[in-house]
Amino acid sequence: MTDTVDDVDLPYDEDTSKQEKIESLEERVEVLESQNEEMRDKLLDANAENNKYQQKLERLTHENKKLKQSPLFVATVQEITDDGVIIKQHGNNQEALTEVTDEMREDLEPDARVAVNNSLSIVQTLDDETDVRARVMQVDRSPSVTYSDIGGITDQIEEVRETVEMPLKSPEMFGDVGIEPPAGVLLYGPPGTGKTMLAKAVANQTDATFIKMAGSELVHKFIGEGAKLVRDLFELARQHQPAVIFIDEIDAIAAKRTDSKTSGDAEVQRTMMQLLAEMDGFEDRGDIRIIAATNRFDMLDRAILRPGRFDRLIEVPKPNGDGREQIFKIHTRSMNVTDDVDFGALADMVEEASGADIKAICTEAGMFAIRDDRTEVKMEDFENAHAKIQQEETDDEVSRTFA
16 A cells, blocks of 8 residues: 555654655655666566566466377378379388368379378378478588598599589580480499599589488388488489489498398399389480499499499509509698608508508698607608508407307
8 A cells, every 4th residue: 555645754853844845855856756767677577578578478388288289190192093192101011091171182193292180181281292201312412522532442533523614614525426424333343442432523523513411311111211211312403403322331232132032132222223213214314424342342232233233343453562652642641751651652551452541641640740749750750550450350259250
């Protein structure tokens, strides 16, 4: 209850003069106005805080309502009949016949993606987009690897450039001669010889869309999932032509077909057959080049090796002496090495080494210099690094033998 004027204590005594009373009252009014202004500011702050909490309450109430709703499932329209629409739910491949309104029926077509509820009734149509797993395989930023970073395989680099890079940059040359450009190239050879680096260099040197994947990424648990991903990958490439598709470790899905009846082997074979159809089927592939790599050429099915799918089969062997010397120079370009480092002698010392092995030796030699608190890498460091890596390989072989 608000105090009346009579209830307020006066700021002066009864004996105070009239002028003094006026001054005291004016001071009192100023204090009350200041307090009133302060209370008004607090009220505005409280209202703003209340509005903020009110908005948060509405948002949380909306989110809570959404969380309580039944989820929708993604399905694909298989067939549109007079009795309804046949759909297949993703994941469990369950098929169902459901009824739709005449208005929605006009928007549907076979292979369309739709959202269905627990009753498998179509709630809404979805955009016909490629699988997100396919879209994340698209390389948005070119790798930093160039052809100058790859040593010991000069002939192989030229073949890859003729097969992949030239048709993308100068397609008119093939038209003038009257031939179709090579469709794809398969790189095979021991691990660590530069097959993947070659593909990275192609991605760096061309303006084409580059899509990379590992063969194991195409192997899936449910029937048809791997084949669908292959279709989506090639559809993504067609949408962004010219394009290069790089399949690493292709033997994971393109191994020789056997009489195995297991569901896993059958699904891998279905995925491979879809890949064969996309590489050389009835539909024109378009301006798409394919690069594949494998360490197990002997495991590949003959169907994928025939011309029209892979027109070039390029072996990428371990480097020879000159190649090893070149690779040592490449991996030590940014290293501070002493004058006593003899790259020719190092190349002779690491006979049978791959490019990856040589890179590991250079890195380990640098670690020896760091341990000794030095900024220069000596010949002795490379020799010690080679001895250490050889010992680790020997210990690993012994442990596998007695495992």
